[in-house]
Amino acid sequence: MAETPHLYLVDGSAYIFRAYHRLPPLTDPEGTPVGAVYGYTTMLWKLADDLHKADGPTHLAVILDKSSQSFRNEIYDQYKANRPPPPEDLVPQFPLIRDATRAFSLPCIEEPDVEADDIIASYAREAQRQGWHVTIVSSDKDLMQLVGERDGARIDMLDTMKNARIYIDEVEEKFGVGPDKVGDVLALMGDSVDNIPGIFGVGPKTASKLIAEHGGLTAALDAAEGMKKSKLKERLIEHRADAELSRVLVTLREDCSLPVTLEDMKLDEVPPEPLAAFLGKHGFTSLLKRLEAGNGSPSRATDLNPAKPETAGAPASSAGNRQPLPEFPAVDRSAYECVQTLGRLEEWIARAMAARLVAVDTETSSLDCMLCDLVGVSLALGPNDACYIPLGHGGSDMFAERPAQVDKAAALAALAPLLASDAVVKVFHNGKYDLNVLARNGIAVTPVEDTMIMSFDLDAGRQLDGIGGGHGMDELASRHLGHTCLTFKEICGTGKKAIPFGEVPLDKATEYAAEDADVTWRLYKTLKPRLATEGGTRIYERVDRPLVPVVAQMERHGIKVDRTRLAKLSEEFAGEIARLEKEIHRIAGTEFTVGSPKQLGEILFDTLGYKGGKKGKSGQYSTDQSVLERLSGEGAEIAGKVLEWRQLAKLKNTYTDALQQAINPETGRVHTSYSLVGAQTGRLSSTEPNLQNIPIRTEIGRQIREAFVADEGNVLLAADYSQIELRLAAHMADVPTLKEAFAQGEDIHSRTAIEMFGEVNRDTRGRAKTINFAILYGISRWGLAGRLGVEADEAQAMIDTYFQRFPGIQKYIVRTLEQVRERGYSETLFARKTWFPRIASKNQAERQGSERAAINAPIQGTSADIIKRAMVRMMPALEAAGLGHVRMLLQVHDELVFELPEGDVDAASAVIERVMAGAAEPAVKLDIPLGVDIGTGTSWGAAH
Template sequence: MSQNHLYLVDGSSYIFRAYHRLPPLTNKHGEPVGAVYGYTTMLWKLVDALDKADGPSHLAVILDKDSKSFRNEIYAEYKAHRPEPPEDLRPQFPMIRDATRAFSLPCIEEAGYEADDIIACYTKAAVAEGWKVTIVSSDKDLMQLIEEPSPSGGGGVDMLDTMKNVRMGREHVIEKFGVGPELVGDALALMGDSADNIPGVPGIGPKTATKLLVEYGDLESVLAAAPEMKKSAMRDRLIEHADMARLSRVLVELDCAVALPMPLDDMALDGIPEEPLRAFLDHHGFKSLLLKIGGPAASPNASNRDFAAAIAGDGNAPKPGEASKPVAVVREHQPIDRSQYETVTTEAALDAWIAEARHAGAVAIDTETDSLDCITGRLVGVSMATAPGKACYIPIGHGGNDLLSEKPEQLSLALVTAKLDKLLIDEAVRKIGHNLKYDMSVLAQHGLEFRNFDDTIVMSFALDGGAGGHGMDELAQRHLDHACIAFKHVCGTGAKQISFAEVDLGTATEYAAEDADVTYRLWQVFTARMAAEGGTRVYQMVDRPLVPVIAAMEQRGIMVDRAELSRLSQGFESEIARLETTIHEEAGAPFTIGSPKQLGEVLFDKMGLKGGRKGKSGVWSTDINELERLKKDGVPIAQKLVDWRQLSKLKSTYTDALQEQINAKTGRVHTSYSLTGAQTGRLSSTDPNLQNIPIRTEVGRQIRHAFVAAPSHVILAADYSQIELRLAAHMADVPELKAAFARGDDVHATTAMELFGEVNRDTRGRAKTINFAILYGISRWGLAARLEITPDEAQAMISKYFERFPGISNYISETLEFARAHRFTETLFGRKTHFPRIDASNQAERQGSERAAINAPIQGTSADIIKRAMARMGPALRAAGLDATRMLLQVHDELVFELPEAEVEAARPIIEHVMANAAEPAVTLSVPLGIEIGTGPSWGAAH
């Protein structure tokens, strides 16, 4: 009998490789599937290659169940710096599990453990049975498992890196680490691992770690020998950070204590059945993969039903008696031929293209710069397209920055901008761009402005919000079946990346003109869909008018007092040091406050505090929930620890970082707003994210005082008061709340009286929590946690709330019913937010979609109203002669202005009127919109 050979596929690494190797893709259901397609292709290739090679007898795919494991209980900072998975990747995780099952392969995951741990468990179990094991991964942590076969030929573990097509044994580990697999964990513990945020010993890198292990044997021997080593910085660090090294060793240790979720024998591999694989590929429209098994099934309906039966519980499967949708949507597009694009280097050619644009009545325009910063970036060239396949590139700033460097033949900046100026302001020609606010800001540096325009990124969002991303590359793939040239393929990456100004004209023309060509084609697709799919109203009344408004706000920026930020940083630093001293005094000895392990030992071992909880590793938990519990128990040190953590974060994230983000050219901070970044239609802010500046604490509010007005000017902050509650009262038709708002009553007091029969500080606070929480579809457990009551008490409050305000209960039921039937919700202005996973079989995913669907019409309508106010604000102020009053920021429900002191009294009523009436005449509300306005020398003083 031949030896069993088990292949364990590290599916989690496959997922991220698949996600990053392909441009974003979307299937016919509007779901992002780029990673799903890449994963399916990679898994197919692996299984096919193995079948043609040595053919494993057993195979399983191992996945991470979630982002947290027992290691986070040992060390809270473990992998803490890793960003959340991209928004378009998260919904693909369950589909990737479906893909694995479609191959009829075991798909194994275990809560609280990482895929590496499960792989280790199966590896040890298989080797104990005399099996050979191959781990399909390149993860260095798994190299601890590699071992040579026994002298009799039994067992043995190697690794297969499918990206490099390399098998790795003991010699590869020694080549990489300088030690064998048995000491890889010790090496990682010494040198740390930035990818997983494992601390290690500062200053010790791979070479030093190898040298120490070769000389002393293992980690504990190295640490034991440290005091006797020759005096040096390395010796001192080994002594000082010995605990961290030991903690790191625990973190990198693969935990083999997991009970095997599936017996080894159940992993037997006996070919890949055609079904349900065909049904899975058919369901997602993976036509090229379907061809490998003879094309799609004869009956689309049968295929979808097969898929539903094979992949249990898929939310997109047809319901009983329901007809299935067509399997594929076929669109014919003229192929994109980059060789046909023209490089414009003469005035006559430029004139011809401008004349062609006027004749066509529409032109797509895109700018190329030498920086992503639209404020300081230098214009390098402009591309135009007047029809599908008819596009050009006008180079302006190509060549080196050195005066002596050779520059290609190209037109001058002055000539091109002068001629484009007349085209851009021509009302008879529609200008089309993708994320046009960027191009508006770039060209505004040269005095150019756009009139009569469309923005395809905003058109896509108005049509398909929540159904996928809106970047050009993804839209080209989804709507045009075309893969755009990647920027990195033109300019490179990392240290070898060059500026677009250094790209040769031939390559630059293909890249830049393609952007204009694709933009024009997308515009045609979206224009055809707008009226038929109901996107025209929200696009024309809300989103399109906002594009130049946002561009102007980004250009203006807001002044920041660097000295004030520095003063705050110094103050925070002093307070952090004071807190640290006090904490050490109360603890009875110095320790590293930022070390969860040391902190847990101090609190629960040394100080003997009660009620602590340990993780599976035996290390005390010191997360924020634990500290808040200790605070409620009256433990003095707990409050100081919470303050220490908050101040440390404020200093590093805000007062220090904001100083680095002040633009050297303008002396202001210029945030970048995304019109498509939030699913509900709210604007989002990045670089820096001004919408995340904390305002709930006094120290957090101090940061807003660093945002200041120019000399002889003031900051004016205008905030919608409880706008989402007002909209809920209108949309859910709640007479009691509408009457309270009409009278100007305190609506939280009204709710408190309805629920508790009396109004005091406690009942009003509880009512406020309930008012907002229920609008977000909170569960009994969520409300119980917020109010610190039992789930049964929370359910009783929710039931009483719905009894007193039945309109809210009806609104929630009707909204969910509509969302499940149509897979989207709508705002009062017709903005659709799609929820493709609202029927998902995964409970957490389904409930998350349901909560978002409940709130989306309210939050989305709020966003629509403030956008309409922003679009109307400039014309209203200019009509009153208040040209110097300028809008700088939009943060949640607040607009921030900078204006001369002399204009405050005149501007205040105009701003209030525009905001209060922003919904009219498109929507007439049955509740008034309340506006609160304040002024002062800084944002903090005005708020």
């Protein structure tokens, strides 16, 4: 035993929820849910292994919450009142998690009427009093109050998510005060998760500043009387009692009973039998193999991880849907190799060829894949089995010394057969970027897997680890692997001291670049099995994965823009913006900054006295589009003018100015960047520039489209699905009237006008069109009233009539919402899932927003799936028709834009229409035809 005992207290409750959200729903051979149990077991195992490699504990215990109620509920009955009940499939796993802890022969401690944090605090202080060091395994901010040293006995924390130690400096960095004042800061800022009131409007920064300045909560509250008049002063005085109550709620009890003595927490040999019995009972086959690989009983709890653990998950069986995710050794950056000779590169290539699977990543000189230089390539063949191949390292100065590295041309020539081999799968994360970089260097890559797309197809919209689930590598590494990646800033620095990646020393560059490939390989092995068990294979394989190289090629093609026309439009917009500003100032009676929401709000509601102004948390009036549209509808001329001003300013900044800057000097074209994970429903989004937001039916939008032009001798062809979402609604909701109208080629809005109003004219058709689309977006009576300019009761009557005439639509809405509430996600016809974690929120605005999105997601998502399938099939079909020179340039909403010789328009149009019209088949057979409108012209505008 070490000279000074070292006690580790594990916050087991935090582990449980992390494990639950990290893994898919698994069941054991008896059909009992065990996803969280398996995750908890592997996390406890990994902790033990990590601690053994470091300064392992002499004593260890796991602390859990006994129940959701504690003495704090008696003090404040709203304590944790906002927390939803635990998921139904998690509840039966709580006792199994206790069994898992005891299977490791570790103390599992829980007490009634107190929380795990209080038990941890009590044990930590008792151990400290006895001169022991204590480490609390948690990232809970409340527990940071305990950090520090007394009489040489130290309490610190270990955040296993970030693999970081937390001591006094880290606490001060987070809160701006020492651990002894953390409770005071928490009392002022409150906690929405635990429903601790705090003081409304006081955030972390303000709370830290007040406590740091005044030395404590009471002093800060006392000082409020002497402050200058402000909202903060008012709130401190008015809500003093809330802060004082909150201070009591955040204070940890340090006098709880200690049912297990400190000595009983001593780590001795772990009997293998209970652990083996537990793992076998619940079907944790891979963990059982690891235990057996240790040749019997491990010497102690921290010896449980053998040097080479199994990485293949156990196959699912008919007895239960168990497919444990792979387990990997911790990331070891020191194991990566920097490949500096052609001979070593050829050895890596030979190994990759034999492995049939290699993760690949590129390092470049900038984020623009169409302008950057290739600096290096990294490969990974397994966990910690990764390398970095520097190709462009050295100072920017031509006289700077360049490190030893493989000649770029020779390296690319060696890599080309590997990257082009159909026999070797290449795994990327956001592979579209790497494909473009490599293509510009003469390297073709196939076949391609993409872990970012896998994550999106599994978890779009899902909340994981208690937060929104992003799909970036760093987020996924933290969420699924429990690993914190090196950041670009850590390697290259920030601000004036930042250096290009090509100037990073090779040892640091290798750690960063090879880690990216290593993590990508691990993510592939983690996410790929989930596609099969969670129903994601269909959308990934049939829609999204094949699209990656297609979109990459579209980005490389780019589109030509007329710089002269754009400059002229910018000048015209500037003149119109200046004219509108003068008009706005005249109406306001004073000059002000129109683009300032704060100043505009004061003009509208204070100076001009319009009613209905609402201030947000910042204390300023809301002046968003809905507010201005309401005021304009009520006759406020200035609101309409501001809306015009905003639109012109946005179009000028976003398009006519920005497009000129976006012209690539090498190609003379604009290369937008498409995101395959940017919209929850599966729609593509674009940036730099964003082509999705150009107004479709306005004269200004047409003028901007006129600036997108074809090369001399070519034309642009625009192919647009006609009313595809309404057609899909007719199919998915099974509405005979609408299906008949589409089958007969009728104008659907005219048909709706007849059904709704008994006649068709310009007014009724316009209203019918608004209603058709609004209903599919789950619009409320008030929303429809605003769009149509009628009273809410009249709008509700229209909605009622619509549902009477088309009852299938109402049934579809009810059925969709029931399914989403039950399962947590919606599904397209191609099985694309979109998760709605706030569908049952107690917050009305959140809940209704989720409901509206859930109604539309299956329809909009199916539309997105169909056009993606058309894009994947398009070039093979054109090549088969001898039209391989036709270039697909853009995808915007339901439209595809091509560039081709004018003489090929007829032949290409026939192929394009056929592919788009049949894109759903054979996977989905629609009851209605998909209409495709095609137009051509020398500009995008002319093609409409």
